[in-house]
Amino acid sequence: xxxxxxxxxxxxxxxxxxxxxxxxxxxxxxxxxxxxxxxxxxxxxxxxxxxxxxxxxxxxxxxxxxxxxxxxxxxxxxxxxxxxxxxxxxxxxxxxxxxxxxxxxxxxxxxxxxxxxxxxxxxxxxxxxxxxxxxxxxxxxxxxxxxxxxxxxxxxxx
Numbered sequence: 001x002x003x004x005x006x007x008x009x010x011x012x013x014x015x016x017x018x019x020x021x022x023x024x025x026x027x028x029x030x031x032x033x034x035x036x037x038x039x040x041x042x043x044x045x046x047x048x049x050x051x052x053x054x055x056x057x058x059x060x061x062x063x064x065x066x067x068x069x070x071x072x073x074x075x076x077x078x079x080x081x082x083x084x085x086x087x088x089x090x091x092x093x094x095x096x097x098x099x100x101x102x103x104x105x106x107x108x109x110x111x112x113x114x115x116x117x118x119x120x121x122x123x124x125x126x127x128x129x130x131x132x133x134x135x136x137x138x139x140x141x142x143x144x145x146x147x148x149x150x151x152x153x154x155x156x157x158x
Contacts, residue, residue: 036121039082046080049073050135053155055083055143059101061151068143068153070124074135079116081125090147091119093127095138096154103151106144119143 055068062068070083079093093116100106117127129135136158143152 036123037126039124042080042082042124042126046073046075046078049075051157053141053157055081055153055155059153061102062153066145066150066152072141072155072157074129074141074157077129079127079129079141083124085119085122085125085143085152087122088145088148088150088152090145091152092144092146093117093119094142094144095133095135096140096142097138099140099156100142100154101151103149106142106151113142114138
C-alpha cells in the first residue's frame with residue numbers, strides 16, 4: 001500500500017471512531033436512564049404545589065443539545081416536572097436565589113445555590129426535596145449538567 005492509501009484509511013477510520021464516540025456520549029444516558037415517572041405518579045406527587053413555573057427552550061444558553069420544555073411544580077416534599085429535557089449525563093437540579101440562563105451566571109451564583117438532587121430521566125422527573133431546604137429562600141429552579149458544565153434550562157418560580 002502506498003502512503004496516500006494508508007493516510008485515507010487512517011483518516012476515514014478516525015472519523016468513524018470519533019463519530020461513534022460522540023454518538024455514545026449522546027445515546028448512553030438515554031439507554032441507561034431509568035423509566036420515567038408516569039403521569040399519574042407525577043400528578044399524585046404534585047398535588048397543590050407551592051410554586052409552578054415553565055421550562056422553555058428560548059433561554060440564552062439553551063441550544064439544540066441543551067434545553068428543557070414543560071411545567072415544573074415545587075411542593076413541600078417534591079419537585080416534579082412534566083415535559084422533556086434534552087438527554088445528557090449527570091443532570092443535577094439546583095435552586096438559585098435569582099434567575100439564571102447562562103453558564104457564566106450559573107458559575108458566578110453557584111456558591112449561593114443549593115443542590116436538590118439528581119435528575120435521572122428526560123421525560124418527566126420527580127426529585128425529593130431535602131428537609132433542610134426552604135423553597136421560599138430561592139426563586140429559580142435550574143437543571144445543570146455536571147459532567148460537561150453545561151446549562152440545560154431554568155425557570156423562575158418566585
